[in-house]
Amino acid sequence: MNLKALLGLLLMLAGGLLAGTARADTTCTTTTPVTAAFGNVANAAGSPTVTSTSFTITCNTAALSLLATASVRACIGIGVGTTGVAISPLRRMTNANGDPMSFQLFTNATYSTIWGLTPGTTPGPLVVDLNYSVPLLTGGSGAVTVTIYGRIPASQTLAAGSYTTSFSGADVRLQYAFNEVLLGTATAPAACTTTAGVAGNKTATGGFPFTVTATVLPQCSAYVTTDMDFGSNAGAITGNIDRTSTIGLTCLNRTAYNIALDNGLYANGTVRRMRHTTNSAYFIPYELYRDSTRTQRWGSTANVDRVTGTGTGSAQTLTVYGRAPPTSGAVAAGSYSDQIKVTITY
Numbered sequence: 001m002n003l004k005a006l007l008g009l010l011l012m013l014a015g016g017l018l019a020g021t022a023r024a025d026t027t028c029t030t031t032t033p034v035t036a037a038f039g040n041v042a043n044a045a046g047s048p049t050v051t052s053t054s055f056t057i058t059c060n061t062a063a064l065s066l067l068a069t070a071s072v073r074a075c076i077g078i079g080v081g082t083t084g085v086a087i088s089p090l091r092r093m094t095n096a097n098g099d100p101m102s103f104q105l106f107t108n109a110t111y112s113t114i115w116g117l118t119p120g121t122t123p124g125p126l127v128v129d130l131n132y133s134v135p136l137l138t139g140g141s142g143a144v145t146v147t148i149y150g151r152i153p154a155s156q157t158l159a160a161g162s163y164t165t166s167f168s169g170a171d172v173r174l175q176y177a178f179n180e181v182l183l184g185t186a187t188a189p190a191a192c193t194t195t196a197g198v199a200g201n202k203t204a205t206g207g208f209p210f211t212v213t214a215t216v217l218p219q220c221s222a223y224v225t226t227d228m229d230f231g232s233n234a235g236a237i238t239g240n241i242d243r244t245s246t247i248g249l250t251c252l253n254r255t256a257y258n259i260a261l262d263n264g265l266y267a268n269g270t271v272r273r274m275r276h277t278t279n280s281a282y283f284i285p286y287e288l289y290r291d292s293t294r295t296q297r298w299g300s301t302a303n304v305d306r307v308t309g310t311g312t313g314s315a316q317t318l319t320v321y322g323r324a325p326p327t328s329g330a331v332a333a334g335s336y337s338d339q340i341k342v343t344i345t346y
Contacts, residue, residue: 024062024134026070026178026200030208031055036150038214041101041158043252049152050111055208057174058143061134065182068134072178075192076146077117077125078105079171081212083164088114088123090153093212095161097254101214102156106149115148117173119193125173129188134180150212157313159253160218168209175203218255218346220311224248225342228322230274230286236331237284241324242294247342248318251311257346258308259318260300261288264338270299274336282332288340289321300343311346 033055041049061070080087083094090102105115107126116123132142177189180199195201228245251257266275266283276282290296290307298320299305307318 024064024068024139024180024199026059026061026072026180028057028059028072028074028130028174028176028202028204030057030076030174032208033148033210036105036148036210036212038103038150038152038212041152041214041216043158043216043219044156045152045154048154049214051150052109052147053150053210054145054147055210056143056145057128057130058141059130059132059176059178060141061132061139061178061180063136063139064134064180066136067183068136068140068181069184069186070130070132070134070140070142070178070180071186071188072130072142072176073189073192073194074128074130074174074176075119075125076128076208077119077173077175078115078148078167079117079173081165081167081171087116091165093163093165093214095159095163095216095254097159097161099159099161099163099254101152101158101163101216103150103152103212103214105212106151109147109149111149111151117171119175119191125175125192127192131186131188148210152214157253158216159313160216160255160311163214163216164211166209166211169206172208172210173203173205174207175201177201216252218252218257218311220249220251220255220257220344220346222248222250222315223342223344228288228320230322230324233331236329237324237327239326243322243324245320245322246317247320248315249344250315251309251313251346253311253313255311255346256308257311257344258302258306260302260306260343260345261298261320262300262341262343264340266338272338274338276332277335277337279332279334282334282336284324284327284331284336286322286324286338289323292319292321294321294323
C-alpha cells in the first residue's frame with residue numbers, strides 16, 4: 001500500500017468516526033429534596049399557603065472523544081403520595097386521625113402546571129433537557145436544579161393536627177433517553193420514552209424521596225357564659241339550693257381543651273363564698289361542680305378537677321352545676337354575689 005492510499009484510508013476512517021454514533025454509557029441521578037414544609041396553616045384561611053423544595057438531577061457520560069457531546073431528555077415524575085387518592089385536581093395529606101388536607105404540587109412558580117407522574121398523560125411529569133461535552137479521558141456531565149412548588153388552597157375546613165404525606169419508590173420516577181455523538185452537538189431525543197434511534201433509555205425509581213408537611217394549630221373562640229342565679233330565700237337556707245349556668249365555646253375540630261374555674265373573689269380556703277353587696281362581713285358559701293349529682297368539684301388543678309373536651313368545629317355548651325348548702329343560722333337580708341374566672345386552655 002502506497003502513501004497516498006494509506007492517507008485515503010485514514011481519511012475514510014476519520015470520516016466514518018466523525019459521522020458515527022457514540023456508544024458510551026450515560027447514567028442520571030438525583031439528590032434528595034428537603035421536606036416541603038408548609039408550616040402553620042389556618043382553618044378556613046383567606047389565602048393559599050405555599051412552599052417549595054429543590055433538588056438536582058445530574059447526568060454522567062463515559063469518555064468518548066475530544067469533541068464529543070451528549071444530550072439527555074429526562075422526565076421527572078411525582079405520584080399521589082402515601083396518603084393520596086389522586087394527583088388531580090388535588091393531592092391529599094392527612095393527620096393522625098385521618099382528617100384530610102388538600103394540596104397540590106406544581107412544576108412552575110405560577111402554580112399553573114400540576115406535576116404528574118407518567119409521560120404522555122395529563123398532568124404529566126416535568127421534562128428537562130441536558131446538553132454537555134464528553135471529552136476524552138475524563139468523560140462529561142451535566143446538571144440542572146429543579147424546584148417543586150407546593151400550594152394549599154384557601155378556605156378549607158380543617159381539623160387540628162400535624163399533616164403529612166410522603167413520596168418514595170414508584171411515586172418518584174426518573175425516566176430518560178439519551179444521544180451521544182463523537183463530534184458536534186448531539187440531537188435531543190424526541191421524548192424521554194424514546195427507545196428507537198437513541199443511544200439508550202433508562203428508568204429509575206425512588207431516587208428523590210421527600211415528605212410534605214403542614215400543621216393546623218388548636219384553636220378555640222366564641223366564648224359565651226351565663227350567670228348562675230340562686231334566687232331569693234327568706235331567712236336561713238334550710239336545704240340545698242341547686243342551680244346551673246353554662247359556658248359556651250367553639251373549638252376547631254380535634255382541638256383538645258380544658259376549662260378551669262378559680263375559687264372566686266371571696267373564698268375561704270377552697271370554699272367558695274358569695275359576699276353581701278353592702279356589708280362585707282356577711283357571706284353565703286356555695287360550690288360549683290362538673291356533674292349533675294354535684295359530687296365532682298370544678299376547680300383549677302390540671303388533671304384533677306378541670307373539665308376536658310375536644311372541639312368539633314361547632315359550638316359546644318358545658319353546664320356548670322351549682323349548690324348553695326344549708327346554713328347554720330339566719331342569713332342577713334340583701335344581695336350576695338361572687339365572680340368566677342374561667343380559664344380555657346388548648
